[in-house]
Amino acid sequence: MSDNLREQLVLLPEYFQGHLLLTLISLSLGIIISIPLGVWAAQSKIVKRPLLTAVSIIQTFPSVAILAMVVALLGGQIGLVPAIIALVLYSMLPIVRNTVTGLETVADEVVEAARGIGMSSNQILTKVRLPLALPVIIAGIRTAAVWTVGVATLSTLVGATSFGNYIFTGLQTSNLVSVTVGSLAAALMAIFLDSIIGGIQWLTEHRNQKSSTRKFKQVKFIVITAVLLGGSFSAYSILPEPKRDFVIGGKAYTEQYIIAGLLATELEAAGFTVDQRIGMGTEVLYTATANGTVDVYLEYTGTVWANIMNNSHNPGRKVVLESVTDFVKEKDGMVNVGTLGFQNRYALAMRKDRAQELGIVSIEDMIPLADGLIAAGDLEFFGRLEWITLRDTYNIDFAEKLTFDSTLMYTAVNEGQVDLITAYTSDGRVAAFDLQIIEDPRNSMLPYDSFLLASSRAAENNRFVEIMQTLVNQISDLEMREANRLVDVEGRSVSDAIAYLQTIIHE
Amino acid sequence: MIELKNLQKTFDNGATYAVADTSFSVEKGELLGLIGESGSGKTTTLKMINRLEEPSSGEVYVNGQNVLAINPEELRRNIGYVFQGIGLFPHYTVAENVAAVPQLLGWDENRVTLRCQETLKMVGLPVDEYGARYSSQLSGGQQQRVGVARALAAEPDVILMDEPFGALDPITRAELQEEFKRIQTNLNLTVIIVTHDMTEALLMADRIAVMKDGEVLQIGTPQDLLNEPKHEYVKKMVDMPKRRADRLEKLVHSS
Ligand SMILES: Nc1ncnc2c1ncn2[C@@H]1O[C@H](COP(=O)(O)OP(=O)(O)OP(=O)(O)O)[C@@H](O)[C@H]1O
Ligand SMILES: [Mg+2]
Numbered sequence: 001m002s003d004n005l006r007e008q009l010v011l012l013p014e015y016f017q018g019h020l021l022l023t024l025i026s027l028s029l030g031i032i033i034s035i036p037l038g039v040w041a042a043q044s045k046i047v048k049r050p051l052l053t054a055v056s057i058i059q060t061f062p063s064v065a066i067l068a069m070v071v072a073l074l075g076g077q078i079g080l081v082p083a084i085i086a087l088v089l090y091s092m093l094p095i096v097r098n099t100v101t102g103l104e105t106v107a108d109e110v111v112e113a114a115r116g117i118g119m120s121s122n123q124i125l126t127k128v129r130l131p132l133a134l135p136v137i138i139a140g141i142r143t144a145a146v147w148t149v150g151v152a153t154l155s156t157l158v159g160a161t162s163f164g165n166y167i168f169t170g171l172q173t174s175n176l177v178s179v180t181v182g183s184l185a186a187a188l189m190a191i192f193l194d195s196i197i198g199g200i201q202w203l204t205e206h207r208n209q210k211s212s213t214r215k216f217k218q219v220k221f222i223v224i225t226a227v228l229l230g231g232s233f234s235a236y237s238i239l240p241e242p243k244r245d246f247v248i249g250g251k252a253y254t255e256q257y258i259i260a261g262l263l264a265t266e267l268e269a270a271g272f273t274v275d276q277r278i279g280m281g282t283e284v285l286y287t288a289t290a291n292g293t294v295d296v297y298l299e300y301t302g303t304v305w306a307n308i309m310n311n312s313h314n315p316g317r318k319v320v321l322e323s324v325t326d327f328v329k330e331k332d333g334m335v336n337v338g339t340l341g342f343q344n345r346y347a348l349a350m351r352k353d354r355a356q357e358l359g360i361v362s363i364e365d366m367i368p369l370a371d372g373l374i375a376a377g378d379l380e381f382f383g384r385l386e387w388i389t390l391r392d393t394y395n396i397d398f399a400e401k402l403t404f405d406s407t408l409m410y411t412a413v414n415e416g417q418v419d420l421i422t423a424y425t426s427d428g429r430v431a432a433f434d435l436q437i438i439e440d441p442r443n444s445m446l447p448y449d450s451f452l453l454a455s456s457r458a459a460e461n462n463r464f465v466e467i468m469q470t471l472v473n474q475i476s477d478l479e480m481r482e483a484n485r486l487v488d489v490e491g492r493s494v495s496d497a498i499a500y501l502q503t504i505i506h507e
Numbered sequence: 508m509i510e511l512k513n514l515q516k517t518f519d520n521g522a523t524y525a526v527a528d529t530s531f532s533v534e535k536g537e538l539l540g541l542i543g544e545s546g547s548g549k550t551t552t553l554k555m556i557n558r559l560e561e562p563s564s565g566e567v568y569v570n571g572q573n574v575l576a577i578n579p580e581e582l583r584r585n586i587g588y589v590f591q592g593i594g595l596f597p598h599y600t601v602a603e604n605v606a607a608v609p610q611l612l613g614w615d616e617n618r619v620t621l622r623c624q625e626t627l628k629m630v631g632l633p634v635d636e637y638g639a640r641y642s643s644q645l646s647g648g649q650q651q652r653v654g655v656a657r658a659l660a661a662e663p664d665v666i667l668m669d670e671p672f673g674a675l676d677p678i679t680r681a682e683l684q685e686e687f688k689r690i691q692t693n694l695n696l697t698v699i700i701v702t703h704d705m706t707e708a709l710l711m712a713d714r715i716a717v718m719k720d721g722e723v724l725q726i727g728t729p730q731d732l733l734n735e736p737k738h739e740y741v742k743k744m745v746d747m748p749k750r751r752a753d754r755l756e757k758l759v760h761s762s
Contacts, residue, residue, distance in 0.1 A: 113594025116559055117608050117657070118584030131598050208598060208641040 007493050008166065008181045015182070018161030019189065020234055022152045026084050027145055030091035034144075035137065037092070038099025039125065048100065055093040063090060063151045067158050068284075076287025078280065078294070083155035083162075090151050091144040098140025102133025135205040142197040149190040153182070158284060159249070159277040159293070163189075168279040172253045173487050173494060196230065199223035246458060249285045249297035250278035254487050254494075255344065255426060255480065259298040261498045262471070263452070270467050282307060286453075290332035295458040296468070300344055302448035304328065312385055317447035328453060335459035337452045338472035342426050342480040345448035346386050348375075349423035349435040351413060362439035363394050366420075374400045376409045376418040386445055387422075393444035425477050426450075428484030437477075450480075474505045508697055509533040509556060509665060514565035516551050516721075521563075525551045527721040529565070533714075535664075536695040538688070540712030542702055542744070548721040549701040550591055553667045556699070557586045569665060584611050587658030587666035591673075591701075593650045595642040601627070601653050602638035608661040626656040629690060630683070647674035652683065659690070666691075668700045672707065684711055706748045709733070717741050 041048040058066070066089060070082040106129050114124045130137075156164030166182025169175065199219055206216060246267055250260035257278055264274045277294060282303055288294040304324045305311050314320070321339070328334040348363060360366055366373065375398040381387055382401050391397060398420075404412060410429045413421045423430050425437060425448075452471070458464050475483075483497040510532040516525045526548040533539045541549050554560040556567055558579040567574045574582055587608075595604050602623050609619045624634045630652040642650050651674050658666055671687075672680045688711050691698055702708050708715045709729045716726040717740070724738045725731075733749060736742035 109590065109592040109594050110596060112559065113590050113596070116557065116583060116588045116590060116594070118580045118582075118611055120580050123611070128596060128598075208643055 004175065004177045004493055005181070007495065008178050011166070012181070012185070015161060015163050015165050016185065016189075018155075018165075019149070019152055019163045019186065022080070022083055022087060022155055022160060022162055023145070023148050023189070023193070024234060025080075026087035026152070027091060027141070027148050029084065029088045030095060030144055030148070031141060033088065034092045034095035034140075035099050038096045038137075039103065039130075041096065042100045042103035052097060052100070055096050058089050059093045063154050064157065066090065067154060071158050071284055076284070076291055078159035078277070078284055078288040080160050082158050083152070083160035086158075087148050087151060087155070091148050094140040094143040094147070095137070096140075098136050098143075099133065102136030102140075103129050105136070106132045135201055138197060138201040138204055142194060142201060145193045145197055146190050149186055149193060153186050156279045157252075157281070159280050159288065161277075165279065168252055169257060169494075172279075173257060174491065175487075175493075192226075192230070196223060196226050199226070244275040245272040246295040246464065247275045247277055247293065249280060249288060249294035250276065251282060251285060251297075252279045254428070254484050254497075256298055257494050258483050258487065258497045258501065259340070259450075261494050262501055263296060263298075263468075265498055265502070266467050266471070267464070270463065272464075286332075289334055289453055289455050292455045292457050294455065295464075296337070296452055296454040298340070298450055299453040300448040300450055302345060302446040306385065306446060314389060314443065314446050316443055317449065320447050321449055321451075324451075333456040335454045335456065337454045337459060337465055337468040339449050339451040340471060340480075341473040341475045342450055342477045343448050344424055344426040344450060344480075346381065346384075346422050346445050347425050347440065348420050348438040349413070349430055350420045350438060351416070352434055352436045354416070354419060355436045355438070360438060362441050363390070363396065363444070364441060366438070367394055367396050370396045371399050373398050373419040374402065374417075375420050375422070376402045376404050376412050377422045378406045378409055379403060381422040389446075390444040393442050426480040426484060428481055428486070428488040431478075431481040431485040432489040450475075471505060475501060479504055508535045508568075508570055509699065510568040511552070511556075512566045512568070514552070514555060514567065515563045516548070516555060516560060517563045524548075524563075524721045526555070526562075529718075529721070529723050531716055531723060531726050533697055533699060535697050536692075537713045538691055538696075538698045538700065538711060540700055540702060540708030540715040541718060542705060542708045542715060543718030544703070547718040549718055550669055552718070553588075553669055553699060553701060556667055557583045557588055559583075584608055584661065585663055585665070587661070587663040587668075589651075589654045589658045589666075589668040589671040591669040593642075593647075593654050593674075595650055595653055595657075597642055599641075600638060601632065601640050601642070601645070602634060604642070604653055605656045605660045607657065612661055614661075622660055622662075626659045627653075629659065629686070630656045631686070632656070648676065648679055651675060655683075655687065662694075664694075664696055666696055666698045668698065670701055670703065672702075680707075687711075705744050706751075709745070709748060717744060 037051060041051045063086070066086045067082065070086045071078060074082050110128060110132070111124060114128045119127065152162050153164035153167055155162045156168050163182045163186040166178045166185070170178030170182060200223055203216070203220055203223060248260045248263050250256040260276055260278050264276055267274050280288070285294060285297055286308060289297060301320045301324045304327065305320050309327055325336040328336060350360065358369060382403065402418060409421050410433055412418045413435065414433045420438070423435060423437070430437065452468050454468070479501065483501050486492040486497045486500060487494055512530050514529045515527055517523065518525055529552060541552065543549050551560060555562050556569065556574065558574055569582070569586065596607070599607065605623045605626055606619045609622055623638070627634045627637065632649060632652055637649070642653065645653065651671060655671055658668065672683055675683060684707060700711065712729065714726060714728050715732055717724045719740055725736065725741045732741060732745050736745055
């Protein structure tokens with residue numbers, strides 16, 4: 001077994017537990033909420049149409065959008081609660097719809113007979129209509145179960161652990177093994193649930209005709225065994241875990257995984273227990289740290305300056321850092337516990353030989369040559385403030401400005417199809433292709449100093465702050481680039497990159 | 508005892524009457540045959556007695572009590588009803604179907620079990636063989652018998668039967684007619700049987716009511732109907748079985 005696979009499998013129990021917990025809680029709540037709603041809709045024409053429309057509309061929303069909206073509605077809370085709410089909303093349509101259909105398709109003459117022998121409407125519902133609708137309702141639950149297992153992978157985006165952690169980490173760190181393990185695990189869980197519920201459905205469908213046949217007894221035995229096994233396994237794996245001392249957050253790309261892992265290793269070495277919640281967006285992480293669900297994560301000054309403080313000018317590296325530090329403290333009670341040293345900002349980059357040939361060291365050198373140069377940007381660069389500032393500061397424009405997916409952009413510059421690209425300063429591919437970062441003497445690019453943003457609770461812990469401070473200004477652009485390269489280009493594991501950074505920090 | 512007074516039912520605000528100004532009574536212990544062509548209002552009349560339909564006007568008394576004054580569920584539990592479409596519960600076994608009303612009435616379990624055995628035996632379906640089956644595992648005729656057993660199960664003294672023997676072969680049908688007549692006489696039940704079959708009505712009923720277009724044309728004993736039909740339609744209805752009987756008699760004597 002490869003190291004990579006072994007490393008992934010170590011994570012399996014935790015992700016399995018998270019995924020199962022999410023699925024079971026959401027599905028149970030979905031059933032508890034949807035069946036009564038379906039019954040209500042089947043009794044009342046006034047309720048039926050709006051309710052079915054509402055649950056259908058929820059279904060048409062992209063699941064990621066629902067997750068984001070739930071997080072926003074909960075005031076930025078992340079973790080299990082918003083994930084469960086979103087999953088419950090998502091599971092409602094098939095259950096509500098099948099409950100309504102199931103109840104409506106019970107033969108009129110059977111309902112009339114129930115009335116005729118003196119059953120009350122409640123008795124008709126519980127003794128006749130619901131039992132007869134049961135196979136159809138269970139079919140709805142079955143659909144909902146498969147959907148829930150699938151959508152639960154997205155819960156990673158709002159900081160709930162699931163098999164999605166494998167998938168998103170894998171996608172961001174180009175780790176195919178991780179993506180495969182996550183997808184397979186989710187698929188297996190879906191198949192298992194689908195088969196169990198399918199078995200129950202079969203039993204309810206055939207309980208009248210075949211209850212004495214051999215096949216019926218076999219299916220019954222298999223279903224009961226599977227439920228018992230699955231149930232005790234779940235009960236065992238869902239036992240509440242002890243509370244962790246610190247929760248480390250992270251956005252969804254390699255550098256974030258590496259630094260979060262580094263923070264975890266350092267804190268654990270000091271005897272703390274930690275939990276990692278990686279794969280979230282900036283907004284979600286920032287609010288989660290402000291409200292204390294996350295204790296620390298890697299943020300960049302430029303991100304806070306532009307996206308949170310909504311500034312569009314560039315007063316220089318030092319001022320941005322100071323303003324951001326003040327802002328997070330005064331506005332949201334968070335603490336900048338220190339910069340790490342490297343920046344992850346936009347920069348123009350060229351192949352070294354090409355730069356030498358043209359004699360380019362800084363952007364100023366490009367000004368006279370610009371109308372002969374082909375530039376390539378990632379999907380957003382030429383629409384961003386950075387480009388406008390760069391253009392106006394140096395009064396520069398290029399002969400051609402092409403837009404690429406970032407992977408293709410690096411290939412293009414490496415193969416000489418374009419002269420320069422808009423790279424990230426800590427990007428591993430800059431190191432891999434041995435590109436030269438072009439200097440920016442007039443500071444046109446917004447600074448993105450990396451720093452550790454901590455919750456107020458964490459910042460009050462002296463030991464925690466001490467550990468964080470051992471990392472301050474320990475990692476240069478070059479070193480972070482190398483760490484990223486190990487993972488992104490060489491396909492090494494995140495723990496290898498962490499180990500590399502540790503040798504640098506503790507040398 | 509059942510008494511209908513000027514009973515009317517319209518489903519279309521008076522444009523047409525499914526049941527029009529119908530009055531008759533069924534004495535305690537009497538078996539009344541209600542006969543008429545399809546759509547004449549027989550089922551509707553029956554349903555108004557146990558309040559599955561509410562009358563548009565007029566009154567119904569069961570054992571001297573206006574049914575509108577009785578809680579409908581209470582009323583229905585105390586009247587046996589055999590449904591035209593059989594109406595067995597497909598998710599209940601034969602035994603559970605028969606036990607349904609006694610259970611609704613809160614009988615204790617032993618009594619329910621005993622009564623189940625008893626009634627199923629009465630209709631010729633021993634509980635050991637048929638009790639655990641579902642209606643999908645029974646023939647049409649067996650289902651009808653379960654329907655009759657279910658109506659008898661709670662020992663009601665009033666029973667309404669909507670074409671209870673329709674799906675049976677002639678021999679079983681004759682057997683069950685006789686069997687039921689005996690039960691009815693022994694238990695002194697007040698019964699209305701809806702039927703299309705004049706022979707069945709003539710042989711089982713104490714009196715027969717002939718319905719057409721929502722109205723009762725004539726009500727009387729089988730002899731009354733045979734000897735003094737007051738209506739062309741009634742005459743036509745009784746002529747057929749009469750002619751058949753005559754021919755059968757000739758056949759028997761000529762051999
Ligand atoms: N729920 C209803 N809504 C509207 N019309 C109805 C309803 N029930 C019965 N009718 C009409 O009332 C009339 C009498 O119907 P009913 O069922 O009493 O006839 P029936 O004598 O039992 O006929 P059959 O022998 O076919 O069972 C028919 O014209 C029928 O179409
Ligand atoms: Mg009828």
